Amino acid sequence: MTQPNASLDEPAAPGEPGGPATQTAILERTETAPLPQVQEPGDHERFAHYADKNKIMESALTGEPVVALCGKVWVPNRDPQRFPVCPTCKEILDEFFPPEDGES
DSSP, X not given: OOOSXXXXXXXXXXXXXXXXXXXXXXXXXXXXXXXXXXXXXXXXXXXXXXOOHHHHHHHHHHOOOEEOTTSOEEOOOSOGGGSOBOHHHHHHHHHHSOOOXXXX
């Protein structure tokens, strides 16, 4: 015998026999902080800066700016071998990886 208001097509309400105990929804959201602005507009063009290789490759695809070790923000679009290395980036890198004998 069936209940007068129950239908086989309608799901049972939460907490009723045969119904889900709870219902949960997951919302994932990626939060990103805005990148700092370039402080000195022409400076990034005078030096080749050190930054994470993966970030540089990603920037080549997306056009998003990259943050260098020294804190400069720029979109890499020039051949870095044509420019001298940023002295601040080099100093920071040398603190973590000191030059080996015979290297400057």
